[in-house]
Amino acid sequence: MSEREVMEYDVVIVGAGPAGLACAIRLKQLNADRSVCIIEKAAEIGAQILSGAVIEPQPLDELLPGWRDNKPPHCIPVSNDSFSLLSKSGAKKLPTPPQTNNHGNFIVSLGALCAWLAPQAEALGVDIFPGYAASGIHYTQDGSVGGAIIGDMGIAMDGSQKASYMEGIEIHAPLTILSEGCRGHLSKQLIKKFNLDADCDPQTYGIGIKELWQVKPGKSQPGTVAHSIGWPLDKNTYGGSFIYHLENDRIAVGFVSGLDYPDPNFQPWEAFQQFKNHPKIKPLFEGGEILSSGARAIVEGGYQSLPRTEMSGALLIGDAAGTLNVPKIKGVHQAMRGGMLAAEHLSEHADGKGYDQALRASPVMAELKKVRNIRPGFHRGLWLGLMNAAWETITAGYSPWTLKNHADHSAMQKLEDYQSPERNWTQRELAPRDRLAAVYFATTAHDEDQPIHLQITEPDICISRCTQEYGNPCTRFCPANVYEIISEEGNTKRLQINAANCVHCKTCDIKDPYQIINWVTPEGGSGPNYQNL
């Protein structure tokens, strides 16, 4: 292979989410001469960002003091919030837990917010490259991280070069910052290679599925925030819903299911649709239409699962590290704070050394510590979880213990060992009809003639062991119906991977019980094109 072309920067950032953008802006504010670039796999900034989102504005106030006079599109203050416990047909208001008290916060589209931050970073001199996936890490001779590799374009499914083939390049930098968000593809490699998780619990996750609706005029009350727990989840599955009312008759609705669910038959996408069709919820959406939809994993491990965030030549920030506050279901302010802190630390220590310590001594970690026992408290079911959450809240996290986290994939039980609960799910009426219909609203696009970006490392397991032991749960947990078991003549079966439908949520990489699915970056610019998610 020929030598790849090389570009040099002082800092290369992988991922233009709130963490990466805040870090880049801060870097330039502190030192305009430093050269900084951001690589983003989405064709446009924000097009692969999916969040709620109600955000805490303090980090924005610090980063861009005048921002309230020049707000991003789709950004309104929260006016009221509620918290309910759902049963199959009823809803009971509960007191809003202090963590989800949203006074002073804003409802935003995080995609739109990032698209609004990007030109401000560019104005400071940051080079932003949307449409390019960082597919690998460049290592220097001494084994330190020395930059990122941008994948080749124009490779056919069989690995040959198409007429449009273009060799990727390398971006070399003394410091690489990984802000790929939850379950980053390169971050995962680095955590393994540098053993960054040697001293923490395994990371844990949830899957969030979301739709943005244009509802009938009069149904949306801008500024209203509603969360629920309970139905349609059984007591052994952690999760809940969010509904955020935006302006112009738009409502964001989403549902998060903890990926530590035990039932191999559980279908997170169906749970979301069941929630929408709950008699108390459905009227909001009747007569409306979906504008955009998608899914994304959420990092839930918090304090005890935070890996070391520093290695020779690189840092992990934001959800790539795992700084999200689960009881609040908020990660944006934490991601921005961590990114800004990294920039500030680099001003003093150009090699990044000591960042991990600085992060652990910062308000980011203090916030995680306070709530560290709430999420794992739900391992023993909803009721004990709620009681534990109340205790941890009253005591402000001063319990002398720290509950443990366990890897999500190991939480799944085998078919023969688990009695799936009677779900009593209802006949649905609201769109979308099925997962394929939903994918249409994600406007996800991948050139079909490219190598499959969902690599199965041991394909023999799928049809033999997995079918028997778990009944191929990938066909159920993937929100985009990427995995299908096809029966062929002669009673044989095979796994078909509809990779072009993938919305890059990373659930399969996390939840597959054998850990044989490896999500890698497809050709740059491929993937969902969300509108205001």
Place this chain on the structure above:
Amino acid sequence: MKILVGIKRVIDFNVRVRVKPDGSGVDLDGAKMSINPFDEIALEEALRLREAGKASEVIVISIGPNACQQQLRTGLAMGADRAIQVDTEEKLQPLAAARVFLALVEKEQPGLVIVGKQAIDDDNSQTGQMLAALWNRPQATFASEVVLEDQVARVTREVDAGLETIEIDLPAVITTDLRLNEPRFVKLPDIMKAKRKPLEVIPLADLAITNDNKLTIDHYAPPASREKGIMVDSAEALVAELKNRGLL
């Protein structure tokens, strides 16, 4: 020889097009915008001609607000030498767009103008043809192959009956069809180089174009959604149903 290429900023072909609730237009909020795919093919062809030594300079032109500088920069990163934005907030109809091109043709004196056969937002397929008429020069539309020799272009056109090859004298206008070529990917370092290439902004008013829109748009509406089908259990039932609906 200079080649002028028109590139229009349009809603990306992957995006689901949705009419605004009040019928005043297509909802572009948060939608990905791109170079009209046929224009991208036009630019690719111009670049290949230049790379083959048949042209000396490729100039990309876009008519629209500042946002279309994003597409011009992409054109420069693909390899165009310089760019011109004709700055206007107005949406020009094909005749006015052709007049703008004519004004730039008079200024730049190109040997060839290449544009897409149509823009995928309004699908008019008129600008190239109108420009040829106003300029009083030959045109070759729906090109799937272009060969330049001295002062003529041999162009294979996609027509209803198949393919047709014609020869036209230069200067001329060529409009591109899908099969002409496959546009290249942009190389990252070329994005940086493109930032330093010239991008001239000319206010529409400076070109003294008559912009008398011949069409007024009343409202936009999505196609009627398809009604739910019914299942018939026999050929007779089908015939009866068709008769019933006055279709037979």
